[in-house]
Amino acid sequence: MTETALHASATGTEEAPRYPLARATGCPFDPPPALAELREHEPFSRVQVWDGTPAWLITRYQDQRTILADERFSADTTKPGFPTQSPGIAARRRSGNPLPFISTDDPDHNRVRRMFTSYFSVKRARALVPRLREIIDGLLDDMERAGGPVDLVSSFALPLPSLVIAEILGVPRADQHLFQSRSRVLISMTSTVEDTMQAMNELGDYLGTLIDAKVKDPQDDLISNVATEHMLTGATTRSRLVQDAMLLLIAGHETTTNMIALGTLALLRNPEQLKAVRDAEDPAALAGAVEELLRYLTIVHTGRRRIATEDVEVSGQLIRAGEGVILANDAANRDATVFDEPDVLDVTRPNARRHLAFGQGTHQCLGQNLARQELQLAYPALLRRFPTLRPAIEEQDIRYKHDAVVYGVYELPVTW
Numbered sequence: 001m002t003e004t005a006l007h008a009s010a011t012g013t014e015e016a017p018r019y020p021l022a023r024a025t026g027c028p029f030d031p032p033p034a035l036a037e038l039r040e041h042e043p044f045s046r047v048q049v050w051d052g053t054p055a056w057l058i059t060r061y062q063d064q065r066t067i068l069a070d071e072r073f074s075a076d077t078t079k080p081g082f083p084t085q086s087p088g089i090a091a092r093r094r095s096g097n098p099l100p101f102i103s104t105d106d107p108d109h110n111r112v113r114r115m116f117t118s119y120f121s122v123k124r125a126r127a128l129v130p131r132l133r134e135i136i137d138g139l140l141d142d143m144e145r146a147g148g149p150v151d152l153v154s155s156f157a158l159p160l161p162s163l164v165i166a167e168i169l170g171v172p173r174a175d176q177h178l179f180q181s182r183s184r185v186l187i188s189m190t191s192t193v194e195d196t197m198q199a200m201n202e203l204g205d206y207l208g209t210l211i212d213a214k215v216k217d218p219q220d221d222l223i224s225n226v227a228t229e230h231m232l233t234g235a236t237t238r239s240r241l242v243q244d245a246m247l248l249l250i251a252g253h254e255t256t257t258n259m260i261a262l263g264t265l266a267l268l269r270n271p272e273q274l275k276a277v278r279d280a281e282d283p284a285a286l287a288g289a290v291e292e293l294l295r296y297l298t299i300v301h302t303g304r305r306r307i308a309t310e311d312v313e314v315s316g317q318l319i320r321a322g323e324g325v326i327l328a329n330d331a332a333n334r335d336a337t338v339f340d341e342p343d344v345l346d347v348t349r350p351n352a353r354r355h356l357a358f359g360q361g362t363h364q365c366l367g368q369n370l371a372r373q374e375l376q377l378a379y380p381a382l383l384r385r386f387p388t389l390r391p392a393i394e395e396q397d398i399r400y401k402h403d404a405v406v407y408g409v410y411e412l413p414v415t416w
Contacts, residue, residue: 016045017047019049039331044056045059054324055326062315063314068361068363071106075363081324086190097200101247112244116222116244137381140385153412159176161253165253183249187406188405215231222245258401259294260379278383285348286376286379295355298357304326308320309321
């Protein structure tokens with residue numbers, strides 16, 4: 001998109017482009033190049049989503065932080081004009097089921113979120129380290145016994161966070177395939193309304209039955225404890241707990257799965273960065289490397305979305321009540337006013353943690369502490385176990401998730 005075209009669409013003399021925008025061929029780790037142009041020339045530009053609903057696309061880092069901290073921008077996906085990602089996602093959010101807490105506003109959002117906070121605290125994530133190491137070592141043992149090539153996604157990146165979030169919630173290990181398969185449908189932007197609703201209903205029915213069982217026979221897990229401590233006291237309802245558990249189950253494995261696989265591929269394409277991660281002995285260095293990978297890849301690549309509940313002026317731009325906004329976090333995380341040489345992967349970057357990969361403000365990702373811990377253990381364990389790890393297919397044969405809300409790869413055959 002040229003500067004002239006950007007200006008034309010922003011001023012209404014040309015139809016607003018459809019969002020999300022396209023990545024450049026051969027640049028799978030970089031945001032769409034048009035985002036950099038917009039950030040430079042039209043940081044508040046007009047786009048439209050799948051159904052023609054218009055929205056403001058916000059590309060500068062500081063403007064996004066401002067909006068994410070402003071309670072006048074609502075996360076309620078049922079509000080008219082909210083810029084949803086796809087027909088299926090829109091239908092799911094408007095199905096009549098209670099909204100998951102992430103799609104509500106304070107004070108209700110914060111009240112419900114507090115029911116789950118302790119399960120994803122820094123302290124709880126650190127206490128899980130022995131169990132995480134056990135799971136990681138077991139999966140790597142299985143890979144080693146199988147011998148290459150193996151699919152890194154199905155053999156390591158997917159089962160690791162799936163096992164962890166299932167254990168936290170109290171979902172039986174045997175039911176992983178059920179929630180993994182339904183999750184794939186629910187986060188795909190190409191799923192039909194019918195397929196989305198079927199997947200939502202099937203997963204919802206499963207979780208509802210699981211909640212009922214745990215009320216009768218509570219265990220030491222999140223669903224049991226929330227059901228007995230909050231549902232039975234009226235602080236939440238069965239139907240709402242179903243939706244919140246669904247959110248935690250999906251978000252708890254899809255994001256980390258894609259970060260493990262895509263982050264590994266990015267490191268394989270940058271041998272010096274890979275070596276720094278593989279050979280790091282200092283936990284702080286590994287933590288910093290994970291922050292840089294989160295910044296550089298920004299796998300939530302379709303933008304965080306809000307809608308203005310009243311007229312708001314941001315950096316001189318008036319956003320009127322009822323207008324949707326899309327915060328392109330991948331553009332913000334490449335903002336050169338914040339990050340030096342932002343298009344370079346540098347695992348020693350000192351300020352990488354300023355990224356917006358987990359959002360900002362009251363809706364900042366609940367599971368970020370767990371995700372960080374999983375990634376800080378997974379990358380070095382994988383790279384040390386298989387020091388000659390490499391892709392087993394050509395770059396052009398790798399299938400990237402351009403059509404999903406969470407970016408990554410569908411498969412990553414590797415050998416060593």
